[in-house]
Amino acid sequence: MRLEFDITLTAKDMFRFNLYQTYTGASGWISVIAAVVCFAAAGTKYSERGASYTVLGILLGALILFYMPVTLYLRSKQRIAASEVLKNSLHYCVDGEGISVTQGDADAKLMWDQVYKMVSTKNNVLVYSNRVNAYVIPRQQLGEKCRELAEIAKEKLPKYRVKLK
Incomplete structure (x- = not known):
């Protein structure tokens, strides 16, 4: 997926x-x-x-x-x-290997075994790479894809690392 x-x-x-x-x-x-x-x-x-x-x-x-x-x-x-990076749009690609974030020529990949935890709040989905740093994904912009993201995360991460609603 x-x-x-x-x-x-x-x-x-x-x-x-x-x-x-x-x-x-x-x-x-x-x-x-x-x-x-x-x-x-x-x-x-x-x-x-x-x-x-x-x-x-x-x-x-x-x-x-x-x-x-x-x-x-x-x-x-x-x-x-x-921050020029935060001002502009970020393109996320979530697949079986991990989560890729690209913007222009720059890209970063967070493999599933590197994800510290994934948490959803009322307004955001947070993908932590450690205890402090996280990718912030606004739920409003994610829309219906939020459910798909939760399914992929639950499949790829241990249960204790996923707190998605």
Whole structure:
């Protein structure tokens, strides 16, 4: 079975990948817990310390909670704008050997035994080559071929490496 499709990444796609990458890891969970602790401390210490500490706790919690997503969004926009590779369309070819990505004269091939894992989120299919780096394939652009990609991946990869919906 052979599957071919073209993908053009947007800043929104990159942002969603970065959010997923951050908030499924320890640093994302720690930032959410820290924000909740700030909000809880602001609410419970009002009678002891007054309004100024409550406002400070709320502001600190909001800063912790919103800093990461805003930073990730700005970084995603900057990365897409700065990279000629990411600005242009990428051609994917998925077959029995692996996943090939071409753009103009440049090409890269990820063999099936080199795929760390494949994960689908609500908006993206992520093909990881290691724990950090992944090919981001927007589901909206993939369309009906998403089902075919999942079938090929389930056939070629061990079950524990495939988390496709």
